[in-house]
Amino acid sequence: MLRKVILSVLGVALIIGAFFFANYLIDNKNKPKPVVPKVVKTVLVDTVQNSLIPIVISANGNLTAKQRVELYSEVQGVFKTGSKLFKPGQKFNKGETLIRLDASEYYASVQSAKSNLYNSIAAIMPDLRLDFPNVYPKWQNYLNGFDLNKSTPQLPELSDEKENYFITGRGIVSTYYNVKNLEQRLSKYRISAPFTGILTEALVTEGTLVRSGQKLGEFINPSVYEMEVAVSKSFADVLKEGEKVSLTNLEKTKTYNGTVSRVNGSIDATTQTITVYVEVKHPDLKEGMYLEANLNAEKVENAIEIDRNLLLDSEEIYVVRDSLLDVISVKPAHFSDEKVVLKDVPNGTIILRKPVPGAYAGMQVKAAEINSSTVDSIQ
Known part of the structure; x- marks a missing residue:
């Protein structure tokens, strides 16, 4: 009997509990839902004032x-030590010797050729005195001014046809140009600075055997x-x-x-x-x-300059009209890394100064006041 009484009491308790829980659910269902307040974003704006925009x-x-010389050797010889080291960063004044190659052997051959020219002219002097007494003095003066240690002077000018045949026939002219050719090549054993500058590259050092056509370095101003x-x-x-x-x-x-x-x-x-x-x-x-x-x-007339991220892919920009966002078509005139120059934007149009995340046409916004109304203040 006791067991039946306990079970009856528990059954009645469960029925009463279920009744109260059902009433609780009904009461909560009828309560009004909370109203979520609408958020109006505050945006920075600017007023368009078209002007002359320079394109940079x-x-x-x-x-x-601007002045650069690649140094090459046209002759062969051993690189001799100079007054300055041939190293990158070394400065040289205009006319100073950059590189000097050992030319002692070639110099001897040049001196020999010059001596042969002198002897050839000296050998014809007696014939000039007898057959061409009027041109003899200028040739005598040429020999007197001939110095083996200096550059070979230019031959006297041939005054007439007979003198030309006589001098040319003795091989004087061909010998002279052969000597000048040797002297010209001898000068290539020394490379001087064409301008005041600095070595930026040095590919040889003192004592190196330099070959013809070999690159020696670079010299710049x-x-x-x-x-x-x-x-x-x-x-x-x-x-x-x-x-x-x-x-x-x-x-x-x-x-x-x-x-x-x-x-x-x-x-x-x-x-x-x-x-x-x-x-x-x-x-x-x-x-x-x-x-x-x-x-x-x-320079672009009647244009404005804004940030590139304000320009939409459809070549439109956002404007503010009656606290609502709208879009207008624009004509880009020039793009730079960060800016874009626009045309066909009416004066007085209120545009965004900074991008608005999630912006769309019809979005309600609140325009923030700014101190400047010119497009030059857009940042």
Whole structure:
């Protein structure tokens, strides 16, 4: 009997509990859902004021010396020690000897040829005195001024046909030009600096046997550099020689002033670009430095400049009308790395100053006040 009483009590308790739980669920179902407040984003805007926008072309490149000489040997000989070491970084003034090769053997052959020329002229002097007394004095003066230790002087001018036949027939003229040819080759045993500069490469050292045609090194003028940049062909008609160019280093910490020195007359068929050469001078510059050049190409009238990330792929931009976002079509005139120049944007149009995440046409926004109303303040 006790067991039946316990089971009856538990059954009644469960029925009462179920009744109260059902009422609780019914009461909660009828409660109103909480209203989520609508968030209105605050956006930075600007008012369009069209103006004259200069187009600046950015291009990168490496500096190369405007004056550069690759040194080659035209003769063979042993590299002799000079007053300065032939090492990279060594400075030489204009006219100083860069390289001197041992030419003692060849010098002896040149002196022998000069002596033969002197003897040939001396041998005809008696005949000149008898047959050509009027030209004898000039040839005598030539012999008197002949110095084996100096460059061979030019032969006296032949005054008439008979003198020409006589001198040529004795082989004087051919001997003279043979001597001059040997002297010219002798001068190639010494290479002098064509301008004041510095060695950037040295491939031989003192005591090395240098062979004909061997490259010896490179010599540059470190005071003037050029940078070669490729520019779109659309600017070929506006880029002119003498245009001022601003150049900056990679760190954007230094600025240099350059000038367009040359513009290539042909367009690269592969890249459809034109090559422009910018000349720049500064003591801090070194060959091989990487710089960025900003070239003033042209100016666009009635245009504005905004960040590229504000331009949609459909060539549209967002505008604010009655606290709602809308889009308008625009006409891009020029693209740079970070900016875009636009035309056909009416004055007074309120545009976004910064991109809005998740923006769409019809989105409700709140325009933030800014101090400047000109497009030049867009950042």
